[in-house]
Amino acid sequence: MYNENNISKSKRVALTGVMVALSMLLSYLETLIPLNIGIPGVKLGLANVVVIALIEKLPFGNLFLISTIRVLLSALLFGNSATLLFSVSGAVLSLIVMFVLKRSEKFSSVGISIAGGVSHNIGQLLVAAFLSGSMRIVYYIPALLLSGIITGLIIGIFGAYIGKRLKEV
Amino acid sequence: MKKADIILLTVLLFVTCLAFIVISHFKKSNIGRTVVIEIDGREYERVSLSDDKVIRIPTDSNDSVLVINKSSCYMESADCPDKICVRRGAIEKVGESIICVPKKIVVYIE
Secondary structure, three states: OOOOOOOOHHHHHHHHHHHHHHHHHHHHHHHHOOOOOOOOOOOOOOOHHHHHHOOOOOOHHHHHHHHHHHHHHHHHHHOOHHHHHHHHHHHHHHHHHHHHHHHHOOOOHHHHHHHHHHHHHHHHHHHHHHHHOOHHHHHHHHHHHHHHHHHHHHHHHHHHHHHHHOOOO | OOHHHHHHHHHHHHHHHHHHHHHHHHHHHHOOOEEEEEEOOEEEEEEEOOOOEEEEEOOOOOOEEEEEEOOEEEEEEOOOOOOHHHHOOOEOOOOOEEEEOOOOEEEEEO
């Protein structure tokens, strides 16, 4: 379990900065992997590995910062304003859900990651439905739920594994 | 994975299956709601595909007869020389159409 006294404040700040850089790199790496299955909004969410790996080690505020700064910066660098809006809404919703599950202390990193993946997709979908004003978007719900579960599971297993190996941060 | 993770995964998979079923059902019931009949580019009649009926479409000579039956519709007879519209057979999906060029009749589903 995370303990406030584990890591000094300056170390935490430095770690947050480094992890923003790492997760941006992962975001970029993901743009190089075309996961095009014909459904908009489906992606691996590789950068979430960072959040899952550090979930036991950093306070949630830092994870929130890592995720939101990463989303904003990578949208500026590799995306556009539309993808920014989708990514931000997905990221914020999934962070809130992951925070709640983490707080409940009943879930492992894998469960938290699955919930994060699914809620990320739901957040995106809600914004897309709101922006387009079209309920036709509900057709994407099953596919986005399934992709959220699968990617969340993969990222969760990876993240938990890496987190275990990161004893010394 | 903890017990709560398994429960979460099961619930989410169940919800996904449910969503798949609901959406595919919704899509099916949404296919081919109305038949639109146009004569010479103007809308003549708009009928629900779910009511079985026979529609006589007026032309300058004998009427063309359109039959709506079991959520599909077809041209039963037409007073044109080629009868392409009759041979077109039944249509039932959104976007499908029966076009009779000599009589300037267009029937489509939306």
